Amino acid sequence: MARSTSKDAQDLFRALWSAYSATPTNLKIIDLYVIYAVFTALIQVVYMALVGSFPFNSFLSGVLSCIGTAVLAVCLRIQVNKENKEF
Amino acid sequence: MLLLPRMASNLARSLLLLLFAFSICDAVAIPGPISDRHRSAALELFAPHHGSFASLEETYEALRVFEILAVGDKPDVRTTTCPKVLENLGSPTPLKDLFYALKVNGILKCKVNKDVFKDIASKLKATVKDAKTLVDLYYSIGSLVLIKDQASDVDVLLADANGTFQTIKALSQSDGKWRYTDKPESSTYAAAPYCQVNSVKNDILKLFDSIEKYDDGTFYFDEKLVGGHEHQGSISTTSSVVRGVSAFAAVTSGKINLPGDKILGLAKFFLGIGIPGDAKDFFNQIESLALLESNRISIPLVLSLPATVYSLSNKDQIKVRVNTVLGSAAPPLTVKLVRAFSTGAKDSAIIDNKELKYDQNSGHHVLDVLPNKVDVGTYVFVFEMVLHDSDGEKVYATGGQIHVPVYFTGIVKVSNAEIAVLENDLGSVETQKTLDLAGNDIVSLSANHLQKLRLSFRLTTPLGHAFKPHQAFLKLTHEKKYEHIFVVGNAGKKFEIVLDFLGLVEKFYYLSGRYDIELTVGDAVMENSFLRPLGHVELDLPEAPTSKAPRLPPLAVDPYTRYGPKAEITHLFRAPEKRPPTQLSLIFLGLTLLPLIAFLVGLLRLGVNFRNFPSSAVPATYAILFHLGIAAILVLYVLFWLKLDLFTTLKTAALLGVFLLFVGHRILSHLATTSAKLKSA
Numbered sequence: 079m080a081r082s083t084s085k086d087a088q089d090l091f092r093a094l095w096s097a098y099s100a101t102p103t104n105l106k107i108i109d110l111y112v113i114y115a116v117f118t119a120l121i122q123v124v125y126m127a128l129v130g131s132f133p134f135n136s137f138l139s140g141v142l143s144c145i146g147t148a149v150l151a152v153c154l155r156i157q158v159n160k161e162n163k164e165f
Numbered sequence: 166m167l168l169l170p171r172m173a174s175n176l177a178r179s180l181l182l183l184l185f186a187f188s189i190c191d192a193v194a195i196p197g198p199i200s201d202r203h204r205s206a207a208l209e210l211f212a213p214h215h216g217s218f219a220s221l222e223e224t225y226e227a228l229r230v231f232e233i234l235a236v237g238d239k240p241d242v243r244t245t246t247c248p249k250v251l252e253n254l255g256s257p258t259p260l261k262d263l264f265y266a267l268k269v270n271g272i273l274k275c276k277v278n279k280d281v282f283k284d285i286a287s288k289l290k291a292t293v294k295d296a297k298t299l300v301d302l303y304y305s306i307g308s309l310v311l312i313k314d315q316a317s318d319v320d321v322l323l324a325d326a327n328g329t330f331q332t333i334k335a336l337s338q339s340d341g342k343w344r345y346t347d348k349p350e351s352s353t354y355a356a357a358p359y360c361q362v363n364s365v366k367n368d369i370l371k372l373f374d375s376i377e378k379y380d381d382g383t384f385y386f387d388e389k390l391v392g393g394h395e396h397q398g399s400i401s402t403t404s405s406v407v408r409g410v411s412a413f414a415a416v417t418s419g420k421i422n423l424p425g426d427k428i429l430g431l432a433k434f435f436l437g438i439g440i441p442g443d444a445k446d447f448f449n450q451i452e453s454l455a456l457l458e459s460n461r462i463s464i465p466l467v468l469s470l471p472a473t474v475y476s477l478s479n480k481d482q483i484k485v486r487v488n489t490v491l492g493s494a495a496p497p498l499t500v501k502l503v504r505a506f507s508t509g510a511k512d513s514a515i516i517d518n519k520e521l522k523y524d525q526n527s528g529h530h531v532l533d534v535l536p537n538k539v540d541v542g543t544y545v546f547v548f549e550m551v552l553h554d555s556d557g558e559k560v561y562a563t564g565g566q567i568h569v570p571v572y573f574t575g576i577v578k579v580s581n582a583e584i585a586v587l588e589n590d591l592g593s594v595e596t597q598k599t600l601d602l603a604g605n606d607i608v609s610l611s612a613n614h615l616q617k618l619r620l621s622f623r624l625t626t627p628l629g630h631a632f633k634p635h636q637a638f639l640k641l642t643h644e645k646k647y648e649h650i651f652v653v654g655n656a657g658k659k660f661e662i663v664l665d666f667l668g669l670v671e672k673f674y675y676l677s678g679r680y681d682i683e684l685t686v687g688d689a690v691m692e693n694s695f696l697r698p699l700g701h702v703e704l705d706l707p708e709a710p711t712s713k714a715p716r717l718p719p720l721a722v723d724p725y726t727r728y729g730p731k732a733e734i735t736h737l738f739r740a741p742e743k744r745p746p747t748q749l750s751l752i753f754l755g756l757t758l759l760p761l762i763a764f765l766v767g768l769l770r771l772g773v774n775f776r777n778f779p780s781s782a783v784p785a786t787y788a789i790l791f792h793l794g795i796a797a798i799l800v801l802y803v804l805f806w807l808k809l810d811l812f813t814t815l816k817t818a819a820l821l822g823v824f825l826l827f828v829g830h831r832i833l834s835h836l837a838t839t840s841a842k843l844k845s846a
Contacts, residue, residue: 107768110767114760117760117763130745132743
């Protein structure tokens, strides 16, 4: 069954990827920006886990600004998405 | 008053005697009249520099002081001063110099030509007419008066005396009262028939109402009540008032009703100054006293005692002197001792109503016989002067009853002195030695902590009464220089102290060894006060318990170390937080920048283009500006992180934000319209 599960996973992944490719470019740009912001935040969290939270202000400002900009970008994506026209 | 000096006992004893003698002598309450000390001080203060004085004013002050005090061998300044005087009288000079030149001439009597006086007189009369200030009027009228005295045939009468007087009154209203008292003096000289005497009299009485008073009956004028412009000080103010009032009294015929005690108070004020150190104060004091001595209102008489400390053992006699303020003889009078009482028992008087005999040779009034009831101590003697001439009451001011503190010293008998070591519980005597406190022998005792030391003696006054001295101390000094002082208490005549060593072990810091014993008995009226080492006692005290190790106090500290700099305190900063190693931080910095690169790469792969970038001029600039604005804000972030503080950053951010808002709105609206146009088309 493992083989089929992995094959199913691969198939699922490919299906998702092809569906995603259909999205318009501007939305893809926004998605890319969101992923970038989240990754930056993650790296900062990992760093804090490593060395401790001494300048806690710095940690907070770094992480929260990344998360904030990601959230705002998501809002923009929702508004720009043509499929949400009825809202 | 008396101290416990740490010196050899002989030196200490003599010092004690000197100290108490000086302390009592300084307490004379009545200021004496002018004496030879004033004369020698005058010679010192008014010493001319190279044969002449600095200014005419100082010359006049010096000459007048020498004249009043009748100082012998005063410096002769005629040769240098007369030419100065002549020079000032000849050429045109300021009024003040002219005034003082004339005053100096009045004393020195230099040879001045009559024409010079005539010339000056006419010039002065013109000045009087146009004088604008009170000072000018004072000097000019004063000079006219002086010319009248020195050259009697020169005409000095003022043309319009009444008008002058009105000007004086008007100017004095605005200038302050103190000069007002000087002006009537000069104005009345020159304008005798015209002045309004009564109004000036009333003003003088009003001025005297504002006189200030010290508690012992001294009267003086204070500057703040009379409103001078420069800082005058009470000596100058009071002397100006005295000058004005006495000059006025000399000129007017009527009587000024000033109470005699105020005049006496003013005399006491000037005498109470003692010998002033400043030449101007000295001059003011001497001149005012001279005016008070011969004024027409009432002449003060001063009662003084040459000494107020009398020794019973020497059988001193009480002497009293009565003089005028300058030290000359008083009119015939008798001094009565109204009452004398001890300061401790104010109600019972030991002497009542005795008259003092007058000794022609010395000029003193002497109390020949002192009653037997006078013992050592402090007394108050109340004197009163009775003039032989009954009319004298109006002319002289005697001051009623005068209270004088008098001290009687004597030998206090010290007897029955003995020192003993007692057993603690039973009180039985182990060793007992009698002491002769007048002699020099010392005792040697030994005791342990279970015993007591007892010292006792008796003190008796010459009349056999009990005597409690100011100081009765017993001092024990250890070899290591630790001192312990105890007060010897008394019951009547017997003085006794018992030192219980059991209770004192801790006070003595558990130190055993040899203690030196010293007894001090002293009082201001005791002529034989003593500080006597009695000997030593070998004390055997138990060891200090280790739990309570006695902390010996530090001995007399060198004052320089006590107030010197203390140890430096270094601040302990909070230990800094542990920071991660630099390389790790830098690695993660790189890692953080990685997603940015990935983002840009992804954008390129998605085929990001600049198609919608407007090409025509106006929107293009807006677009560029918009992008530049955003870049600027990012740069501001970086700068804020690196260098700037919050305030400047916020200011710049606000400015940039406004700019960006404006530009962004333009470009985005442009884009929106173009896309709308595209859609509709």
